[in-house]
Each structure stands twice: as structure tokens, then as C-alpha cells.
Amino acid sequence: MGTLDGKVALITGAARGQGAAEARLFVERGAKVMMTDVLDDEGQQVAAEIGDSAAYMHLDVTSEQGWKDVVAATVEKFGKLNVLINNAGIITPAKEIHETSLEDYRKVIDINQIGVFLGMREVVEPMKTAGGGSIVNISSIDGLTGMYGASAYCASKFAVRGMTKVAALELGKHGIRINSLHPGGVKTKILNDINLSEEQAEEAFKASPLGRIGKSEEMATLAAYLASDDASYSTGSEFVADGGLTAGFSLDS
Amino acid sequence: MRNLEGKVALITGAARGQGAAEARLFAARGAKVVITDVLDKEGQQIATEIGDAAHYIHLDVTDENAWADAVKETLERFGKLNVLVNNAGIVQVKALVDCSVADYMKVIEINQLGVFLGMRTVAGPMKDAGGGSIINISSIDGLIGMTGGAAYCASKFAVRGMTKVAAMELGPDKIRVNSIHPGGVLTPMVTQTGMDESMVNSIFGKVPLGRVGQPEEMATLAAYLASDDSSYSTGSEFIADGGLTAGFSLDA
Numbered sequence: 001m002g003t004l005d006g007k008v009a010l011i012t013g014a015a016r017g018q019g020a021a022e023a024r025l026f027v028e029r030g031a032k033v034m035m036t037d038v039l040d041d042e043g044q045q046v047a048a049e050i051g052d053s054a055a056y057m058h059l060d061v062t063s064e065q066g067w068k069d070v071v072a073a074t075v076e077k078f079g080k081l082n083v084l085i086n087n088a089g090i091i092t093p094a095k096e097i098h099e100t101s102l103e104d105y106r107k108v109i110d111i112n113q114i115g116v117f118l119g120m121r122e123v124v125e126p127m128k129t130a131g132g133g134s135i136v137n138i139s140s141i142d143g144l145t146g147m148y149g150a151s152a153y154c155a156s157k158f159a160v161r162g163m164t165k166v167a168a169l170e171l172g173k174h175g176i177r178i179n180s181l182h183p184g185g186v187k188t189k190i191l192n193d194i195n196l197s198e199e200q201a202e203e204a205f206k207a208s209p210l211g212r213i214g215k216s217e218e219m220a221t222l223a224a225y226l227a228s229d230d231a232s233y234s235t236g237s238e239f240v241a242d243g244g245l246t247a248g249f250s251l252d253s
Numbered sequence: 254m255r256n257l258e259g260k261v262a263l264i265t266g267a268a269r270g271q272g273a274a275e276a277r278l279f280a281a282r283g284a285k286v287v288i289t290d291v292l293d294k295e296g297q298q299i300a301t302e303i304g305d306a307a308h309y310i311h312l313d314v315t316d317e318n319a320w321a322d323a324v325k326e327t328l329e330r331f332g333k334l335n336v337l338v339n340n341a342g343i344v345q346v347k348a349l350v351d352c353s354v355a356d357y358m359k360v361i362e363i364n365q366l367g368v369f370l371g372m373r374t375v376a377g378p379m380k381d382a383g384g385g386s387i388i389n390i391s392s393i394d395g396l397i398g399m400t401g402g403a404a405y406c407a408s409k410f411a412v413r414g415m416t417k418v419a420a421m422e423l424g425p426d427k428i429r430v431n432s433i434h435p436g437g438v439l440t441p442m443v444t445q446t447g448m449d450e451s452m453v454n455s456i457f458g459k460v461p462l463g464r465v466g467q468p469e470e471m472a473t474l475a476a477y478l479a480s481d482d483s484s485y486s487t488g489s490e491f492i493a494d495g496g497l498t499a500g501f502s503l504d505a
Binding site: 002003165166168170171172173175177184209210214215218219221222224225230231232233234235236237238240241242243244246247248250 | 420429463477482483487494
């Protein structure tokens, strides 16, 4: 299914989890993909498995110069840039606000929020040159609702949701669409960072209407939709894939 | 792309506009489609154009018995039901102070009770099919207000709310329920409000994407939600409005 035929996509945080799933699916659907991460061994490995349609480059999303280099290299290697998936992100173990150090707070904001800001800014010119494009910012259900012990994470994910709308207003005239994607619980290695085992994570999301945790591939299909021309009239909006977690609450015990 | 292969979809209000575009696209992507409407001649015509993959049934969405009959006929014809697109609707622009109860209830009956009846009637057959996807066509008027839209906005907000309740109740049966929120789309429903094409273009030309939407651009979103690609989405709003509800600009 070649819905992404002829498109060139840059995906951050693509060494594993959702980013890696996106890279694989995008190539399967016809795109060329520049994968970036700070986990170089794993990133190289995934790119090698995918083959000629993928390349890997080191990118710390908080580095302004790093972004400029990666965008230039992508255009040089694949000729243009149509799609950016701002997927890179971190989560830190739960801590109440009064226990959260400024340093810890800033670290999350730098990667999850400033990284997205820089990415959007750096791809505008090449996307204008390409005649338009699609930016998909990976927010979270924590960009829609609160999560206990996650002041920095929620702040960063709400910020991504807000910036998405501003960018949509500013860049629509260039044919660049920007939307945010809001995953619920998804089985990826990032869950280890908040000390959740696979079993605990699966158990935690059983209470959602669909009764199970999501898969990375189910986020990749949504990102692929937004990257494709099928989504040609969507910009500035939230696209949620959370198994119904944020749909509401139940009176059943 | 045949990502709806093997699925059977029932689409209401499918004689023209977005519903007709959905019917054509769904069939092109491999689905069998039951087209329903109250505009029998136009609906029949679309079904004939699509061919064997389509079948037309008269359905007034406010009629409880007619829903039962349409679903039964769908199962007889195509063997199962996987997808419902609650697309039928009417628009009414009438100032609150000028809106009679009869005016108001006409919109609520079609846009809101029609969706309620549709969801209720398909839940059983979808459970039998091992799951399904219900797509309720709301509007940007289910997200924000519109002058003259007391009844229309009420009905479209109601659809958005019921979508979330249905998602919670039907999730255990693997039935996903989401709402689509089109912005300005050039269809007969819009031009029937008295706006001609140039008025529609000048109003919706101000959105970030700078143009009015096309029915086909709503059909692609419906197709995404109908497909297994959206397997982890339920109870949410999916917007295709060219950025109309993204915010406001301080530029003159």
C-alpha cells in the first residue's frame, strides 16, 4: 500500500518503540525515512534492517545545530523533506510538584517541548520548497488530561498540543499541515523509565474501554494517516489513539 | 489501496455529498456498502454507478423500525455488518429567538436521535461480527458555537458526547466509536442554506489552509476510522476543518 509513495520523512527518537515502528511502516508504505536518535547503535541497527529506504543520523533534539545538520543531510540524501515526526521524548519517574527539582523539570521541557519547537522551525524552509508538508507532533493523553506526579511531562505535552495549533495557523498558507498525536498506554521501553514492568503496564490499561494496552504499530498507522494526502484537510487538531482511556469515567465499580 | 477489504459498511445520507463520497471511496478500497437515504432516486443512482459492491435501502433515520429493517436487509445481502457511518443530517440557520420548538426538534430528531438509533441498532450485529467501527459525523459545530445554530450545535455536541458514552459501553465488544468533525465542506447541504459556491469559498478561504474542504477529504478520514489502521482509537474527535478551530489571529 503506497500511500506514502514519493514522500521523505524525518523521524526523531526512531531507534526503538513508536519511532522505530513508524520508520518501518513508513518505508513499507513507500516513503524514504531519515531516522534520528541519541541511541546510535540501536538506530543504526533498525535502519540497516529496513534497508536503502532508511538512513540513520545522530540527533539530540535539544541541539539547534544538530537539527540544522540533520535537515540538510536529509535533503541532500533524499532530495527533499515532506514529513516530520517529532517523536523523541522522555518521561521521568513520578514525583509530586513539591519534590520536583528545577533541573529535573527543565530536562523534560528541553527534550519534549524545545525539541519539538526546534524541529518545527527547522523544517519550514525545506517543506516550503517541497510545496507543502505534514508535521506530526507526538503529544500524549497527558497533553489532554493530567497525570499524577508528572508536572513536567504534562506541561511539555500540553505545550506541544498548543504549539501545534499556532504552527497550523502560521504555516497553513504554505501548505504545511501540523497535527498532534495523543497515544494512551503503549507497550514501549519508555515505560521502564517510570519503573513499570510490562505486566504492570498491561494490567494498568486493562480498565480502558478497549481493555488492553496499545501497540507501537497502532500509533504508526495513525502517524502514517496524518503524513499521507488522505489527511489533506486536517491541521491544528488532536488525533487520539488511547483505547478510549480519555473518553470518560464509568459508574461501574 | 484495499484496506477495507472484507468489510461491510452501512452509510446514512449517502445519496449525495459526503455520504456519497464515502460510499464511492469505501467501495474503491474494497468494502461492500449499503447506501441509505430518503432521496431514493439519487441514492439508487449512486448504488448503480458503484455496482455490485453497493446496495441502496430507503432509510429515514428517525424511524426505529426502519433502522431494524435496514440492518436486517444489510445482513441478508452482505452477510454481516462491520462499519456504520452515521452521516445523515440537516442544517438549519435560525436565530435562537426565532427558533420554534418544532424547528428545533426537527434538527434534533434527525441529527441526534438518528445517530442514537443507529448506534443502538448495529451494536448486536457488530458484536456478532467480532467487533466493528461506528463513525458519527458531528461537525466543527460540535466543538464550537455558530450563530443561528442553536439546534444544529446542540445536536452536534450531543453526537460528540454520545460517541464517548458508546465507546465506553461497546469497547468490551471490540466496537470502536469515534466522531468526525468536518469544517466547511462544499456539499448540497451547505449550498442549501442559501450560500452559493463563491460565498462558501470566501468564508472558508480564511482558514489556515486557505480553502473550503471537499467531500472526498472527509471520506478519507472516515475510511481511516473504518479500517483496522485505527484499531486503538475510540471515543475521540477526529477533525478535518482546514485549521478553522485551531485558534485566532491578531493579524487584520
